[in-house]
Amino acid sequence: MPLNLPQPKRKNAISLTPLIDVVFILLLFFMLTSTFVPWRLVDTPLSVSSDQQDPAQEKPDNLVLTLKQNDDQVWVDGQALRFSDQAAFQTLITDHNEGVFVIKAEDGVTLQTLMHLADRLKLNGAKTVSIANAFAMPESK
Amino acid sequence: MKIGEKYAARNASNDDNMVPLINVVFLMLVFFMVAGQIQKADPVAVIPPQSINEARATTDPNVEIVLGADASLYVDDVLFVVDDIQAYLEQAFASSSNPDAFWVQIKADGAISLEKLRPIFNQVRLAGLTKVSLATQLERGNE
Numbered sequence: 001m002p003l004n005l006p007q008p009k010r011k012n013a014i015s016l017t018p019l020i021d022v023v024f025i026l027l028l029f030f031m032l033t034s035t036f037v038p039w040r041l042v043d044t045p046l047s048v049s050s051d052q053q054d055p056a057q058e059k060p061d062n063l064v065l066t067l068k069q070n071d072d073q074v075w076v077d078g079q080a081l082r083f084s085d086q087a088a089f090q091t092l093i094t095d096h097n098e099g100v101f102v103i104k105a106e107d108g109v110t111l112q113t114l115m116h117l118a119d120r121l122k123l124n125g126a127k128t129v130s131i132a133n134a135f136a137m138p139e140s141k
Numbered sequence: 142m143k144i145g146e147k148y149a150a151r152n153a154s155n156d157d158n159m160v161p162l163i164n165v166v167f168l169m170l171v172f173f174m175v176a177g178q179i180q181k182a183d184p185v186a187v188i189p190p191q192s193i194n195e196a197r198a199t200t201d202p203n204v205e206i207v208l209g210a211d212a213s214l215y216v217d218d219v220l221f222v223v224d225d226i227q228a229y230l231e232q233a234f235a236s237s238s239n240p241d242a243f244w245v246q247i248k249a250d251g252a253i254s255l256e257k258l259r260p261i262f263n264q265v266r267l268a269g270l271t272k273v274s275l276a277t278q279l280e281r282g283n284e
Contacts, residue, residue: 017159033179040194041275107255119193
């Protein structure tokens with residue numbers, strides 16, 4: 001004979017809605033505050049002496065590249081060289097493999113252009129690229 | 142009443158339907174907590190130059206100089222005039238507990254032109270500091 005017991009009542013757990021509210025707020029907080037792209041660093045060691053010598057004159061193998069505008073061109077020995085000209089960059093770099101590539105920049109050149117050129121040189125195998133000269137005050141020239 | 146019962150039954154099972162939602166939300170929460178890094182916001186919005194350079198900082202910078210695209214200059218989150226940087230750096234260096242590891246980070250916008258950066262570098266040089274790093278971001282998309 002079946003017992004006519006009352007059905008055991010399902011225990012009503014605490015409502016989930018407040019929990020979700022809190023979790024959503026936490027989620028929003030972490031989504032908005034977290035960054036996934038950490039900053040990278042380019043070291044630009046500075047020479048302390050105020051009468052810094054021009055590194056271009058120290059070693060004959062050093063090569064000075066001058067940026068004049070933000071037009072993706074760099075001037076080497078009076079010749080313009082496009083950033084996209086991979087072959088020219090490669091010959092330039094194999095010719096001066098042991099030297100330092102010294103980048104100089106005229107007024108108006110942006111930091112991004114400077115970094116582009118440094119990247120180009122590095123990608124094509126340059127060992128030492130110096131960008132610190134681009135930040136030297138013009139009166140030291 | 143039939144309609145009332147149905148309605149009540151649906152109400153009771155509402156929370157059960159939410160369980161998968163909470164599962165997903167919890168997973169996202171854990172992902173963002175573990176994978177993300179919480180950083181202090183910069184005083185001005187700065188879009189750093191993109192570069193292929195991979196080097197990361199091993200220690201926190203002792204002094205952080207932020208130069209926004211509008212040439213507004215902040216040193217350790219305080220608005221500064223270029224000429225005051227040298228004195229501030231000298232004082233920070235003198236009070237540093239580990240002068241050998243003292244380094245300065247410069248966060249400059251990629252669109253800033255170099256003649257705006259030169260006086261800042263000059264001030265750092267005048268303060269006698271040599272360890273300076275420029276912040277960049279990894280190039281995305283075209284690699």
